[in-house]
Amino acid sequence: MLADLSLPPGIRSRQIPGINGLDMHVLEAGHDDPGRPLLLLLHGFPELAYSWRKIMPALAQAGYHVVAPDQRGYGRTTGWDSDYDGDLAAFSMPSLVRDALALVYALGHRSAAAVIGHDFGSPVAAWCALVRPDVFRAVAMMSAPFAGPPALPFAPADARIHEELAALDPPRKHYQWYYATREADADMWRCPQGLHDFLRAYYHVKSADWPGNRPYPLEAWTAAELAKLPTYYVMDARQDMAAAVAPEMPSREQIAASRWLPDEELRVYSSEYGRTGFQGGLQWYRCAISDRFNAELSLYAGRTIDVPSCFIAGAADWGIRQRPGALEAMQRKACTRMLGCHLVEGAGHWVQQEQPEETARLLLEFVGKAANAG
Known part of the structure; x- marks a missing residue:
């Protein structure tokens, strides 16, 4: 419906x-x-x-x-x-x-x-x-x-960054490569907390309402620098995205006070994704990290x-x-x-x-x- x-x-x-x-x-x-x-x-x-x-x-x-x-x-x-x-x-x-x-x-x-x-x-x-x-x-x-x-000249993506992230303590993984996995859709669509609460936590943790969002420039594309990103970008390697954002679920009082995304508006998202799942959007990430498709885009280099x-x-x-x-x-x-x-x-x-x-x-x-x- x-x-x-x-x-x-x-x-x-x-x-x-x-x-x-x-x-x-x-x-x-x-x-x-x-x-x-x-x-x-x-x-x-x-x-x-x-x-x-x-x-x-x-x-x-x-x-x-x-x-x-x-x-x-x-x-x-x-x-x-x-x-x-x-x-x-x-x-x-x-x-x-x-x-x-x-x-x-x-x-x-x-x-x-x-x-x-x-x-x-x-x-x-x-x-x-x-x-x-x-x-x-x-x-x-x-x-x-x-x-x-x-x-x-186009060079395939360096896999060492993923090895370096995995070697951190605790081990980490990049969300875009996680989104490219076969499991990612079901992890979010059929998550333990329910789709509506997952989306609430996800939107909250990436908003100005979450106090951890105080960005500053990173020096380089290295594991040590990327590890400074919040865990919704560079995730705990042992978690899926639903688990990554769950600890930041806002309280009932915070949800009731949300003027930019009241619960009836969030319901539109959870209803639509409840029908379709996330795989359509996740396909974009699979293309974005693909050496094949990036090599084709290098036609426009410069x-x-x-x-x-x-x-x-x-x-x-x-x-x-x-x-x-x-x-x-x-x-x-x-x-x-x-x-x-x-x-x-x-x-x-x-x-x-x-x-x-x-x-x-x-x-x-x-x-x-x-x-x-x-």
Whole structure:
């Protein structure tokens, strides 16, 4: 049974067939006035189009056609294969960019004023702007810096980091490689505390509400440095993700006081993931750590994002520091026309949900500057 999305006024939900083999579910605002420029919003993991609900009305009120899809592998979008042993190429970055491109065209547009991505949606948005700058005229990356395409000569990932993490006391493992395992989906979907409580703890521990989120730059991609990350990024090797976040489950009083994610809104996520599981989103991580798919992306080695760009994240978001040097590389070389890098106070990883007014303000300021920049 589909959950009631309880959307803010002015946002509609609909299905759009024929999107690169998908029947794509989208949320849409500003759709009643033809001719508006398009803003395409791409969510991350474990999120949904619903994650943009708090800023879509403000963006539409400013004169934009605002569209947020459930991306491939998520929510009410269908046509993707959840089989762990299925065709992984369908979840590769070129396929995700084709999804976005096909959606733009299906909506009746031939370009987007900006593509805006959060979390894993951030690199998808970045690749959209890098590969098709004629269509994606500006890009806002949120919570996950984009350091550029893989370099040439391409070298397979160094497995020593995993051996070094495993040799720590206590032994650790990187969450992205854990997410690539066959067990990860069931670990979270069928976890002992129940899916709703797992998601509550997961969203809480990555938010500004959790006092442990005080990020600072790491020096290098070494086990000793990565071990400084919270255990939701570099996990205890003996635990799965549900066990990793369980000790940080907020109290009933904290949950009742949560204004950015009240329990009835969290219920949308737990209902949707209760239907689908997590494997669709986990396939993205499997592609991201794959030497095969990264070797293909090295075709773009040396290419930069040359459309106007910006970066927005929560000041309490460890995601901006999980790849040492990525934030600086994005500003220094990956993006040639960066118009701003903003760290929002009072927000952790879920910046557009934790601080929606400030996020919407920064995005509107950016797209206005980008339009004037030409």
